[in-house]
Structure formats: C-alpha cells, structure tokens
Amino acid sequence: MATVRRELRFLLNDEEVLLDDAGPGDSLLDFLRLDRGLRGTKEGCAEGDCGACTVLVGRLRGGEVRYEAVNSCIRLLPSLDGCHVVTVEHLSGTDDGLHPVQQAMVDRHGSQCGFCTPGIVMALYALWLEQPRPTEAAIRKALQGNLCRCTGYAPILRAAACAGDYGLPEEDGLVKNRKAVGERLAALADGKRVEMAGGRAVLPANADDLADVLASEPAATVVAGATDVGVWINKDLRDIAPAVFIGHLGGLGRIEVGGEAIEIGATASYSDAEAALTEAFPGLADYWSRIGGWQIRNMGTVGGNIANGSPIADLPPVLIALGAELVLRRGAERRSMPLEDYFIAYGHQDLGAGEFVEAVRVPKPGGNAQLGFYKVSKRRDEDISSVCAGFMLRVREGRIEEARLAFGGMAATPKRAEAGEAALVGQEWGESVFVAAGQALDRDFTPISDWRASSEYRALVARNLLTRFYLDRSPAAAS
C-alpha cells in the first residue's frame, strides 16, 4: 500500500493551505466564503450552471501550471490537492488598480446588479490569459457557463473584446509567477495517498492504488470531475462517503492517439480530450462546444459522462456511433466491451462492485465513413439535450454498407436504432432512404415527455435528424 498523508495541501491565491479536516462533500465555494471570508465569489445556483462562483484552478500539466475556469460550487475540496486556486480577490492591475479585464468591464458598463460580475470577470480572465484579443466566437464560447440576468450580455461582450487594450498577460501576476507556482505545486506532489476525514475521502496515489482502494471499498463513490456528484451533494444532500477522488490521477487521464484508435483515459476532461477528438473527427467540434459550459468542460470527464449511465449524456451516442469500446478495471483485471453494451437499463450499467471505468477507445473510422453529430436542446448552449445523436455510415459506390445510429434522450439509456439502421443498410444513397429510416425509428423508440421535450417532438426531431444528415451531405438539396 502507498504511504498515506492525512492532510490536504493546495495554494489559495498567495497562500499555502493545509487542511486536515476536509470532508468528502465540502465545496470549494463554501470553504472560500465561510472559512476564508473570501466573499467576492458568489453562489447563484449551486449546480454549476450560472458561473457566479467561477474561480481559476491551476494544476500541473506536463511541468507547467495550466489555469482553468471552474465552478467552485461543485468543485470538492479534496480534489484540490496540489492545485492553485485563484479567486477574484487575487486580481489586480498595476499599482493595485483594476485588472485589465476589470477595467474593461467598468468602462463598458458591463455590470448592473453586479452579482454575476465576479464570476464573469474570472471567466473573462481565463480567456484573456489564453487569448487577450479574442474573436467574437471565442468570447461567446468562454461565457457559455456564465449567466447574467441584467445586461443582456452586450456590454460584457464589448468589454471582453477590448480587455487586451488595457494590458496583456505578460504583465499579469499569474503569468509572471507561473514558474514559481509550478515549483511550489511540484513540491506539494509527494506521490502519497491522501486520506481525509477518517478515510471518508481518499485520494489514491496512482491508478494501481485506486484499484486497491476500490477493492477494499467497492461501494465507494468515485469522484472525477464532480459535475454530477457535486449536484447530488448540493441538491439531494447526499452523503457520498466513502469517496474516492480520481481527478488528480494524471496517468488515468492520458490521451493516446494511435494509428487505429484514440484512447482516452477516464479522468480526461472534455477540454483535455477536445483537441484529439475534434482533430480526428472535425464534425465533432461544434458538438463538443455544446457540452455544458466552459467551466463544466474543464471539470467534467469523458469517463464520468459514460460511467454514470445517464440517458441524456452527450457523449455516449457519439461514441457508440463511432464504435467505441469501454475498458473497465477491477484490481489487476481488465475487460472491454462495445460501449452500447455497458448501458443495460435506466440507472443500471454493466459495472461490477469495485470496478471502474479506466478508458474509452475510439477507433478511427477510415475513409469511406460518413459522420454526423447532432444535439437539439431548448437553448442552444449549456443545455441538456432533448435529443442528441451520433451517426456513422459507410458508403461504397453509392450504397450504404454499414449504419450505426445512436441516440440520447430517446430511451432510458443511450441506444442504437436497430430498425433505423436496418432501413439504411443495403440501400442506395438518397433522400427517400433517409426519410424511410426516420420513419423506422418509431419501431426503435418510444420517448418520454418531460420538461425538456414532449414525446412527439423527440420522435419528430429524431426522424428529421436523418433528413438533416442527408441534406448536410447534399448541399444542393439543402439550399
């Protein structure tokens, strides 16, 4: 067994924090506001949807500190071991004046009630660190996770566009200290297992140690990005102990791009995996940018999106269509399965006690594959889908040889459309075939009605997405 440390260690702004009493469900936001009196960071929703609680978390990636905007309301304290937390109180410009992002917001009248403003400032700060002169599209994407009810966003967009005129990252404290902070974080990373609160929160030392921990605590809650778990805690008041935190396990978050397949480790965040996947599947880029908001993409993991078995998760339909395989591990044993087989029924997955999702392997589809990824939701960005879909067809000489149609939001699990696929395979490429396949979906699915969409709408949209897929490949017909 790995040696154990019983103290959490991280940096908060300029200070080193040592905690020996953090519970598994303690949020960063409450710690900031209640324990540290840092009340610039606000609680708007406690479920990671409004961004009022946005802070930056820096972690060591390949020897360098990378700062990301995250929602502190659902960021759990134990997951911060070895990280640098930066709050709005840390921002300043030259001579302790306003930071460039702050000054731009003030000059462009970017705040009205001001309650969302610290969170907006932090999201824009994260953007400015990466792109001090961002495009309009980049600004809108960076603000997907921040709600403002007063301004209608127009002045905030103007402020973001001109923040670079007030100063550049080279002069920023965080940038100037990046190396020193990196050294401090490296010094904190002692490779030990961390156990807090009498074993109620455990941070394994590495993937093998994780396997050991789960073998002895098979009922433990596995916490990666906490974008689901944090909501269980805040909304359902669920006690997640014993909890095993895995987000820090770099080895489990590796992304390996091979000739045949891309393998994504379970703890890779959506943001981590974005480059590799959207490079291999360019059609996925737009879809990817519609998963949660920026903060959620920085926190939530590919593995978690699969492991929790939600019927409305964004990734499973896409990955099923691509023919992905899931790799599970228990102790030293590993097994893999086609992703669609993992989802057995609502709330029931093919995951044994003590077993965990280790990786997902996405094969590269080859030249004759036609790919389509669709998400339909009430609001375009940062919404849960009414229907989402991944399609992969292989077409040879005008005939459809293979079809994989996978849908989310249409059944109790992410699911392939067997009747729809059958209606396509062997047919000549043409609109009527896709219309017929769309009609065949009625035999595959009996979707439910809820607050996101009615059964009627879901069925209609699923059908029409096949037409959309056809039209996207037949520009003449679409116009």
Add this chain to the structure above:
Amino acid sequence: MTGPATREHMHRAYRHDSAAKHVTGRAAYADDMAEPADMLHACLGLSAAAHAGVTEIDLTEVCRAPGVVGVLTAADIPGDNDISPVGAGDDPVFAEDVVSFYGQPMFAVVAETRAEARRAARLARVAYEPRRAVIRTEDALETVSEPLTLARGDVEAALDAAPRRLQGTLRVGGQDHFYLESHIAFALPGEDDEVRVVSSTQHPSEVQHVVAHVLGAPSSAVTVDVRRMGGAFGGKESQSNLFAAVAALAARKFGRAVKVRPDRDDDMTATGKRHDFRVDYDVGFDDEGRILAVDSVLTARCGFSVDLSGAVSDRALFHADNAYFFPAVRLRSRPMRTNTVSNTAFRGFGSPQGVMAAERIIEEVAYGAGRSPLDVRKANFYGGPGRDMTPYHQPVEDNILPRLVGEIEERADYASRRQAVLEFNARGGVLRRGIALTPVKFGVSFTATWMNQAGALVHVYRDGSIHLNHGGTEMGQGLFIKVASVVADCFQVDLDYVRITATSTGKVPNTSATAASTGSDLNGMAAFEAAETIKRRLVAFAAGHWNVEPGQVVFEAGRVRIGNQDMAFAELVEAAYMARVQLSATGFYRTPEIHWDRAAGRGRPFYYFAYSAGVTEVEVDTLTGEYRVLRVDILHDAGRSLNPAIDLGQVEGGFIQGMGWVTTEELWWDDEGRLRTHAPSTYKIPLASDCPPVFNVHLADWSQNAKPTIGRSKAIGEPPLLLCASVVEALSMAVASTAGYRRCPRLDTPATPERLLLAIERLKREGAE
C-alpha cells in the same frame, strides 16, 4: 472616479456607482455582510402536495437533527399569519391546516449552520389529505380579485358590422425572475420589541410593515435596510416578505440574529413568477386591415393567493391596446385562482402579456387582410382626428411613435431586408427567416394612484460632503447613480461629494416599491426637492450675509460665486453652519395629474407614455425548430435620458430578458403541480451566445418628456422588455413561410424549438385539410 464637475451632471453617461466594487467582488450583498458571532440560519420546510389538508406535521426528527436550535410554525407567530402585500389575509407565512400549492412553506427549522438547517428541514413527516388541485388556468373556477372591464363604444355592434371578423386564442407563458442573487434576509433582535432586518427587497417599507404585522409590533419597532440587490425584476417586491418575516420571527423567538437564504430550487419553487395568460380575442376589421372593434378576455393564472395579481391583470388590460386605436373595444380580465405558487410582479407587470395580445391581433389582421404587418400597424396607430382615446378614456397626447417607427425603419433598413427575407424563403430550403417591427407604448405611473409618492433625505456636512438617501432601492438598474447626479447637479459639485447610502425605513418612511419603472421619476424628484430646499437656505444665507441679491449667488463647478466673492462649496457650507442654517432637508414628490376610477374604468392612470420600436430578424431550422436571432435594431424613447449609458443598458438588458421570456424560458408543472424547471439546469435564460450578433440599440436623442419630470427624462426599466413581441412575430413569419404565409401561425410562447416545429407540423396538416 467621476470626472470633473461641469454645468450638467444629469444626462451624463456616468458609470454605475458600484462598478469598481462589482468587478472586484467588493460590493457587499446581504450574504456578504459581516455576521454576528451567534448568527443562526433558518431553512423553510415546503409542502409536498399542491392542495391538501394537513393532518399532521411531525417535526420530531427535525428537532433532533444535529445543530438544530428549534423550529417555527404558525403557532409561533405572535401577530398575524399573513404576508399579503395587499393585506388580503390569504398569504400565510406558514400554512396551517391546508396547503395550497406544491412548495408552500409549512415550517422553518433554525440551526447553527445553514447546512444543518437544510438537512434537518428534510426530516419532517407530514400527513396530507389530498384535495382537488387546480393546476391549469382552464380548470380554475374562482377569481382571486374583482375582474376589471375597460370598454368604449358598442363593441358587439361594431364586431357584427365589421366586413371581416375572426377569433383566436393566445397562450403566453410565465417567467421566473432568475435574479442571480436568490432571496435573502437576516434579522437582528434589538431592545424591547425592536428588530432590524437586512433584506434583499425592492420594497423595504412593505417588508417593515409586514414584519411588524407578523410580530404584532408597531412599525416603529422594525427597521429594514437594503444596500443593493443582486437583481430583482419585480421578484423582490412582495416576495421578500416571506424571508424577512421568517428571519424576524426566528430572531424574536431565539433572541439571536437569524439569516434565511433559500437555495435556488426553494427560491424558484416557493416564490411567485410572471403570470402566464390565456387571451381569447375577437376582432373586427376592414379589407385594408383597419381594426374596427376588439373584444378580448385576458385570463391570468394567479396562483393560490391574490398577491399583486389584481394590479397585474389590470395593467395587462391597460396595455392590451399597445399602440393601436380600437374604435370600439371591450377588454376584460379574469384573474384566476389556482393551486400553484402565487404569481407576482415581474418587469412589465402584466403589460408584456397585454402587448403580446395586441400584437397577435395585428398579426391576425395582417394575415386575414393579406397585408404586411407593418402596414396594418401604421393603419391602426393612435393619431388623427378622433383616434386618440385609450380604452380607459385617457387620451394619447404625446405620441412620438410615427417618428420612432419611421426612423427605425430607416436605421434597420427594414423594407429591403424584409424583401430579402421573402426571397430567401421563396427558395424553399429547410432554413427559413422572419423579420418583424413592433412598437411599444408604455403607461408610466403606478395604477394604484397613492403609490406615486416618494421621499428623500439629504444632509450637507460641514466639510461640504453630502449624504443622500431616498426611498428607492438599487437592484442594478442604476437608480442610485441617477439620483446622485441629480443632487450633484443641484449643488454643482463633483459626484464624489455625494455619498450614496443604503435605503432604510428609518430614514425615509412609507415609501413605495421601487417598481413600475418609476424609481428615478419619483426618487429623482424627491431628492431634487430636498437638495433644492438646502440650496435655497444657502442662497438666502449668502445673500443676507454678503449683502447681494439672491440672483447673484451662483453654484458652479464645486464653487459658489456670491457677488464678487468666490469660494469653495465647503466654505459656504461652513459659514452657513456657523450662522445656524439648517443643512438637512427632506424632499417629497407626488406625481401630479393622475387619477383612476376603477369601477368606472375611466381616468388618467398614467402621467405620460414611454415609447419604443424594434426590428428583429431570425432564422429557423424547420427540421428541428431550432433558431437564431440574427439581428436586432432598437430605437428607444427615454425622454431626455438622465444617464444614456445606464439607459442603454436597461434597453439592451430588458430586450434580452424579454427575448428569453418568449423563447427558451419555460415553466413546466407536472400533473401533481410540481414545478419541474426550478434551477438553471432546467430553466433556460438567455446566454451570451443568444445575444444577437448584430444588436444596434439607440436612444432617441431628440426626445424630451412633454411632462416636467426630472430633467425631462422618461422611465426606462420596463418598456424595452415589451419589444420581445418582435421576436415572436419574426419567428412566426418564418413558420408561416413553410405554408406560403396563408395562415397566421398562432405561435404561443415561449416559442421553444419544440413549439416552432409543432407549429410547422400543424400548418402542414391544416394545409392538407
């Protein structure tokens, strides 16, 4: 950072006074203020039935939970168990024998920490005896208040005689305020029966009176303070009463400071929203699209109690004409009682629903008469001989809409863009576009005439610094900076001299809610009066002391010229102090001219009208119903704007909030009466990416209020929201294009992608019939 003093501080684009504090996180909201060491926290226990007798509330486990200090139920209320803003007696703090909506507070648990209180609240065991629950308006049988009828002319005869006539129904959804700062209040017990309450409220005086009423104490025992709110939008007008009352009750019972901050879900479940409406209309018109008669019934889902529903449904009627003259008209309200949360004030206060009804009628007439909607609008605008009378018998005297509409047509290049949209759609692709221009006429004043009053308190200290206080509250709308600029203008000193202070019932009593867009009209004038009073005393003193004519005492750029003398403002103030001149004054303002006879449906409820016009263009994917708002152009009438930067923000923000209301914001109750969209994960307000990529907003810089308001400005808070009618009509046009524009799509709101797609399918079916 306020810049140099100039002749004019009013009408300048000053930044929000708290802007620097907002961006640094140093602006303190109620939950950020220092807490007394012994502060307790209360959490509400909410009902799990929409309508039921309560046979037992067992709080044993609640009381045993860790950290719990005690519980509060109706039995702990020394005064009246009622927080109704209109004293109706139908709005209990805690339900007793009967619960009337899912999520109604039944008790509160008080614990050492908020987390402990939240955990404990869920341990209650309640036995319910279900009763018939009315969730949908259609099933409602009784009204919550007396309906209103506005009528002029013989509507039935005019309908019968009209060359064309049609009937239809419009359903307009409700809206959650989604202020980013949820409700919050904390109470500090004082001596004897005194209590101080810090509340996030638009209506500190009402909170004061309600807390006193609930405690069984005189109002003088209660002081309510509010520095700022993290958004309100009407949601913190009457709805703050609950949280303040619970905090005060708990503070009284346990003798310690108590805070109540509901989580987002409880806030959205237990507090009221914008009323959803059903409008049944009957319209008669001629072949040119000129309206001859309108007979509309506006039915509102009010929820379980009256709250402000009477006034909200009245205001819906007052705006059901929008900008159009109806030669014969009858408008009737039906404020219906349902077993849902009691709906309340929300920016526009019924007027948006009324305007949606008017604009639907215009759209119907346009399709019916085969004319363009803009032509129909122009044919029906108020104006011309005998065409100036509203359904409530107040003439429209200051109509600038023809000029506004003409200018926005030009700025937005409306005619050629509409032609381009028609051509785009004629190509028959799956993407369709729509464009619409809609106007707004908004009546300014509380329709409850007595509420149109305000007070202010101004002190000038010996160093020349000025303490400003008034009854208005700051919720982000920039009221404080506007009023401060009025005072700075009066004394001709830098804004830095004017200290903006928290609203407090101890300083200015018996105030009205900061609502109905009247904040700067009322409080600006009251502060002006207070400052002018002090200034008059200073002038009189200076004239006497230096022996000059009063006209020779001139305030200018932080200094005062007195005949040949010239001195700093502070110098004059110190001299006046030494001469025992009173340097503190109250100011009071009541809106002149207005009166309203509700029983007769006649009067002059509004001091003046504010106007606006907007053009929206959209693109719809007819395969999924998804859409984008491509471009919006707005020309808005703020009179002579008190602060063009602040006002521009109100127009932009108000428009987007309205756009959210009519597009993605959907309140969804299940059959049990549970609201299932009670957090941002399920309730979708606009995001930055929903802001139109082209968004041109201008104030009509030539406009001046015809009435002598403060600086000849106009109210700004609500009118821009009503421009969202242009979004609905643009979406509707795109839908109509799929069926050759033969039928009015009758798009209900919120026009979600689902509603659009189903409307397209409906038009297909109707076309096939």
